[in-house]
Amino acid sequence: MKTETKTAYTSSFHREVTEGLTTFPKYLSSKYFYDKAGDKLFQDIMAMPSYYLTDCEFEILETQKENISQSFASDDGFDLIELGAGDGKKTKILLKHLIETECDFVYLPIDISQNVLDGLERSVNDEIPRVTIKPQQGTYFEVLSEVASYNSRKKVIMVLGSNIGNLLHPQAIDFLRNIKDAMSNKDMLFMGFDQKKNPQTIFDAYNDETGITAAFNKNILHRINREMDADFNVDHFKHWEVYDPETGTAKSFLVSTQAQTVAINDLDLSINFAPWESIHTEISQKYDDDIVSWLAEESGLEIVNQFTDSKKYYKNYLFKKR
Numbered sequence: 060m061k062t063e064t065k066t067a068y069t070s071s072f073h074r075e076v077t078e079g080l081t082t083f084p085k086y087l088s089s090k091y092f093y094d095k096a097g098d099k100l101f102q103d104i105m106a107m108p109s110y111y112l113t114d115c116e117f118e119i120l121e122t123q124k125e126n127i128s129q130s131f132a133s134d135d136g137f138d139l140i141e142l143g144a145g146d147g148k149k150t151k152i153l154l155k156h157l158i159e160t161e162c163d164f165v166y167l168p169i170d171i172s173q174n175v176l177d178g179l180e181r182s183v184n185d186e187i188p189r190v191t192i193k194p195q196q197g198t199y200f201e202v203l204s205e206v207a208s209y210n211s212r213k214k215v216i217m218v219l220g221s222n223i224g225n226l227l228h229p230q231a232i233d234f235l236r237n238i239k240d241a242m243s244n245k246d247m248l249f250m251g252f253d254q255k256k257n258p259q260t261i262f263d264a265y266n267d268e269t270g271i272t273a274a275f276n277k278n279i280l281h282r283i284n285r286e287m288d289a290d291f292n293v294d295h296f297k298h299w300e301v302y303d304p305e306t307g308t309a310k311s312f313l314v315s316t317q318a319q320t321v322a323i324n325d326l327d328l329s330i331n332f333a334p335w336e337s338i339h340t341e342i343s344q345k346y347d348d349d350i351v352s353w354l355a356e357e358s359g360l361e362i363v364n365q366f367t368d369s370k371k372y373y374k375n376y377l378f379k380k381r
Contacts, residue, residue, distance in 0.1 A: 073326060076283060080323075080330050080338070089225055089311075089341035090198065091279050093172045100275040102146060107271060109263045112221060112253055113149070115373035120152040123366045128156050130247065130364060130377055136163030137213040140206055142199050143222045144168030147179045150219065151186065158189050165191045167209075169202050200237065207241035214246040221253040221373070224344040227308075228354065231344070235358035239380055248360065248378040252346040256372055258304045261345060265309055266300040273298035276311050276340055288324040295319055299337070307345035312337040351376055 068074040072091055079086045093101070105113040120127065131137055139157075141150060147168060157164055166183070170176050176194040183192050195202055206216065216238055223231050238248055265272055276298045280291040299312040315332035322329055348365075351374075355362055361381040367374045 073287065076287065076323070077326055077328065080328070084337060084339060086339040087279050087313075089279075090171055091282060092275060092341075093175070094278070094282055095174050096281065097275065097278045098146075098172055098175050100271060100278060103271050104267075104275060107264075107267055107269075109267050111260065111264060111370075111372055115368040115370065116149055116219060116251055116375065117152070118368045119366050119373065119375055120149055124152055124156045126364075127249070127366065127375075127377075128153060128160060128162065131157075131164075131215045131249075132162055133213040133245070135212045136165075137215050138165050138167060138209050139215050139217060140167045140169065140209070141217045141219070142169050142202070143218060143220065144170045144179055144194075145175060145220065147183060150217070151183070154183065154187050154190050158187055165193060167193050167195060169195045169197060169199075171196070171198050199234065203237045203241050206238075210243055214242065216242070216246065216248045218248075218250040219375075221251045221343075223250060224253055224346075225342060226344070227342065228344070228350075231354055232357045235354060235360060239359045242380045244380055246380065247363070249375060250378065251373065251375050252351055253343070253373055254367075254371065255304070255307050255345045255347050258302050260372075261309055261343075262300065262302045265302075265311065265343060266298075270298075272300070272311075276313060279340060280313070283323060287326055290322050292319070296338075307347075307350070309343040309345070310339065311341040311343075312339055314338075346374075355381075 068077070075088055079088070104110050131139070144150065154166060168176060168179055173196045176196055180192055180194050183190050206214070223234065226234055242248065277293050277296060280293050280296065283289045284291050295316050296313040297316055299314050300309065302309040315334065315336045318334050319332050320329055321332065352362060355378060359381050360378040362376055363379050364377040365374050
């Protein structure tokens with residue numbers, strides 16, 4: 060329980076940890092999984108055979124890069140603005156093709172992790188030196204207002220990896236509306252959506268036997284320990300994953316395996332956990348065409364095209380402003 064709080068927070072991380080752990084049920088935001096250790100763990104997750112999303116989107120971009128690139132092209136060039144750029148491995152497929160076909164574009168990767176952006180800039184400069192890259196650090200919502208100012212030529216806003224799946228539908232609509240508001244009539248949005256499929260396939264993607272996803276989920280506790288002088292015993296929390304095929308929602312939790320009290324000294328907080336009490340950390344939403352069409356309509360967008368892999372596990376949709 061909360062014993063004392065400071066009236067001012069030094070960061071959004073401090074504020075959101077306070078809010079999430081002093082309410083019921085407890086929650087923490089998955090965006091704080093990502094530091095240097097979390098970035099590495101997520102790279103390991105994307106390399107897992109059970110984490111099909113990466114391979115499916117790789118296939119789409121590799122086999123359909125010509126059609127995708129033609130959709131992006133503009134007579135006076137374009138700005139390719141990627142939200143949640145990560146390590147850019149998939150994006151580089153398009154970057155290389157755009158360079159080979161002599162497209163006029165600037166690549167603006169945006170990510171919450173400066174560590175990831177630094178690595179991405181180095182690798183793009185090494186592998187595709189002709190690409191003009193201008194990284195920007197920040198959350199999606201922090202940079203969307205800046206994105207709106209890029210109006211001298213066509214913008215292509217790109218969100219790969221089904222990152223929208225981390226948002227519940229009302230939040231996703233708000234997110235898409237914010238993107239729409241940053242777009243002009245000539246701009247486009249290219250976004251990945253993981254599709255509904257065999258529930259076991261989805262469950263296995265977030266609950267691997269090797270424990271990589273568990274370590275990724277628990278990394279947020281390590282971050283709080285290190286950055287807020289807390290004393291979470293991470294071994295006293297269990298990673299737990301559920302998937303509801305009706306709603307298409309996969310949820311991740313950290314479950315306290317015993318009664319315990321955690322001190323977060325920098326926040327002047329003492330947090331009590333009952334045995335088997337949970338912290339909700341992440342959702343991973345799954346979609347079908349009807350849901351995506353509904354989200355687009357509610358957000359003021361219109362589907363222009365869609366691209367899928369051979370298994371139809373995953374789709375990248377192309378939108379314009381309606």
